[in-house]
Amino acid sequence: MRGPRLRFLGGVREIGGSKLLVEDGPDRLLFDFGPSFSPRFEEFYVNFLQPRSTSPVKDLLEFDLLPRVDGLYSAEALYGSDLRHVPPEVHGVFVSHAHIDHAGHLALLDPTIPVYVGERTKRILDAIESSSGGHYGDHPWHVLPPGGRARVGGVEVEARPVDHSVPGATAFLIRTSEGTVVYTGDFRAHGPRGGETREFLAAAARERPIALVMEGTRAGPDPRPDRSEAGVREGVDRILGGSRRLAVVSHYPRDIDRLTTLYRAAVAAGREFVIPLKTAHLLATVGADLPPGAPVPGSSPGLRVYRRTKKVYYRWERPFLDESVDAAWVREHAGELLLSLDLHHFAELIDIRPEAGTPFIHSMSEPFSEDDVDDRVLHNWLDHFGLGFCQMHASGHASGPELLEIARHIGARSLFPIHTEHPEAFIPAAGHVVPPELGATYPLRSF
Numbered sequence: 001m002r003g004p005r006l007r008f009l010g011g012v013r014e015i016g017g018s019k020l021l022v023e024d025g026p027d028r029l030l031f032d033f034g035p036s037f038s039p040r041f042e043e044f045y046v047n048f049l050q051p052r053s054t055s056p057v058k059d060l061l062e063f064d065l066l067p068r069v070d071g072l073y074s075a076e077a078l079y080g081s082d083l084r085h086v087p088p089e090v091h092g093v094f095v096s097h098a099h100i101d102h103a104g105h106l107a108l109l110d111p112t113i114p115v116y117v118g119e120r121t122k123r124i125l126d127a128i129e130s131s132s133g134g135h136y137g138d139h140p141w142h143v144l145p146p147g148g149r150a151r152v153g154g155v156e157v158e159a160r161p162v163d164h165s166v167p168g169a170t171a172f173l174i175r176t177s178e179g180t181v182v183y184t185g186d187f188r189a190h191g192p193r194g195g196e197t198r199e200f201l202a203a204a205a206r207e208r209p210i211a212l213v214m215e216g217t218r219a220g221p222d223p224r225p226d227r228s229e230a231g232v233r234e235g236v237d238r239i240l241g242g243s244r245r246l247a248v249v250s251h252y253p254r255d256i257d258r259l260t261t262l263y264r265a266a267v268a269a270g271r272e273f274v275i276p277l278k279t280a281h282l283l284a285t286v287g288a289d290l291p292p293g294a295p296v297p298g299s300s301p302g303l304r305v306y307r308r309t310k311k312v313y314y315r316w317e318r319p320f321l322d323e324s325v326d327a328a329w330v331r332e333h334a335g336e337l338l339l340s341l342d343l344h345h346f347a348e349l350i351d352i353r354p355e356a357g358t359p360f361i362h363s364m365s366e367p368f369s370e371d372d373v374d375d376r377v378l379h380n381w382l383d384h385f386g387l388g389f390c391q392m393h394a395s396g397h398a399s400g401p402e403l404l405e406i407a408r409h410i411g412a413r414s415l416f417p418i419h420t421e422h423p424e425a426f427i428p429a430a431g432h433v434v435p436p437e438l439g440a441t442y443p444l445r446s447f
């Protein structure tokens with residue numbers, strides 16, 4: 001039987017879309033399976049134009065936006081495609097966290113392939129399925145506690161919690177016949193659970209791994225400010241303290257750390273934090289797994305749920321409706337509130353009518369390109385209502401210098417940077433750095 005080897009089916013010279021295939025003898029394990037965020041994807045599919053639900057694999061393979069792998073996809077997803085359905089040749093799929101570029105293609109998998117996922121991640125995927133129309137498919141789900149282990153054939157996989165911009169993020173120690181392969185998933189050390197990341201890094205170094213497959217989102221040139229979550233809190237405190245008007249904030253919907261930061265800042269400034277129904281549903285679903293100090297609908301003081309204007313409310317929205325507030329209420333109590341409002345729901349501003357000079361906190365990444373349509377629309381709305389823009393964000397990813405330090409610290413025999421546009425930036429980190437090629441196989445014994 002052949003020894004361990006790595007194959008990179010996505011996340012190569014791009015941020016997002018990580019798909020790592022680990023093969024060892026007859027065993028084949030896939031780590032992460034989500035769509036690419038790369039500009040290439042958006043050259044063909046945007047907003048209104050998406051792969052057809054009747055033939056998703058065919059429509060993605062047309063532009064090489066999915067890997068051509070036998071024994072991975074379901075017969076249903078393969079409908080109309082020239083790739084034929086054969087019994088599963090991948091024996092387990094591991095998901096590092098609940099971001100779409102890591103989990104968004106699970107529904108395409110053959111339904112008999114087991115999917116391994118951390119317990120917090122599973123809860124978040126469930127919340128997304130029930131409230132956002134996301135669909136991850138029916139699989140034999142194996143839910144791993146932090147530090148939990150699973151065995152697929154002769155390979156043992158240990159799930160280690162790490163800090164990232166969504167709770168439940170996991171890195172994996174993959175113990176093959178020749179030694180350990182470390183896969184980091186996405187991670188940072190400067191967030192509220194940085195201690196978990198440091199524990200993982202120490203455990204990874206102890207394994208003396210034969211290979212490290214590491215995310216490098218912020219490797220290479222990175223002009224964005226290097227702010228921590230605590231830095232975001234200070235910035236928001238300043239903005240809230242300096243205004244007697246309503247304050248509006250946009251943030252990633254599943255970044256519960258950021259929600260916690262914003263909630264605490266609002267309460268400290270004597271304001272109430274007003275969140276959308278979908279956020280209330282997510283917080284209620286994650287429930288006992290919420291980080292300390294996170295807002296809990298129905299029990300946290302100073303937390304309100306906003307009811308958008310719509311004709312019909314879904315079943316998952318209904319538990320929050322009785323206690324919810326509307327645009328007229330927000331207008332009346334403007335100066336006492338921090339309002340979480342997503343760009344998609346900016347039409348609510350027409351009813352809320354914020355005063356000119358109302359601060360708008362953009363608590364998300366700055367746009368990647370200069371001709372970003374959403375960014376232009378966002379600024380048109382802000383200008384129309386006279387809202388003042390403030391950028392206030394901490395990344396979910398380790399900084400470039402931290403990445404190099406971590407790579408050195410783990411000291412794997414070979415380093416494969418993925419989920420980055422700049423894999424070469426790791427070369428100064430010493431050791432054997434291999435910028436992987438898409439679809440290529442790398443045997444691990446030969447190094």
Ligand SMILES: [Zn+2]
Nearest residue numbers: 097099164186
């Ligand atoms: Zn992520």
